[in-house]
Amino acid sequence: MACHAVPDLVPAAAHQVWHFGDSETLARALADLVLQGRKRATAGLLWEAETDPTTVPVLGGYSLVTDYAGGPLLIIRTTDVAICSYDEVFAAAEGEGDGLPDYWRAAHWDYFSRRCTALGREPSTDMPVYP
Numbered sequence: 001m002a003c004h005a006v007p008d009l010v011p012a013a014a015h016q017v018w019h020f021g022d023s024e025t026l027a028r029a030l031a032d033l034v035l036q037g038r039k040r041a042t043a044g045l046l047w048e049a050e051t052d053p054t055t056v057p058v059l060g061g062y063s064l065v066t067d068y069a070g071g072p073l074l075i076i077r078t079t080d081v082a083i084c085s086y087d088e089v090f091a092a093a094e095g096e097g098d099g100l101p102d103y104w105r106a107a108h109w110d111y112f113s114r115r116c117t118a119l120g121r122e123p124s125t126d127m128p129v130y131p
Helices: 025-033 046-051 101-119
Strands: 015-018 063-067 074-076 126-128
Touching: 025 063, 025 074, 046 101, 046 126
Parallel strands: 015 063
Antiparallel strands: 063 074
């Protein structure tokens, strides 16, 4: 069905299925930003991806983004992947909040800290992320 919705999507193309964030509210809010055209990028914690390699973004691959319960919402394509430390990132293209660095850092510090706790890791300004 996704191939019918996206004409240049090849059935054998690399793909992933996931939702944004770690809650129903966050998953929906971030997906809505994509649908509005405000969110054109996302960031993840590399330590989390190391525990589940299937979550590492695939350059040129597609993602079926779902709501928190797994219902399909949209298809996106990964056009760039980079790895750097948290303190080197400011992703205005994520379209969240007021679009300024202070908002991005506070929101992502909170999120990455929760993910680090779940992994038994300590969040730090040099933790590796892929923006």
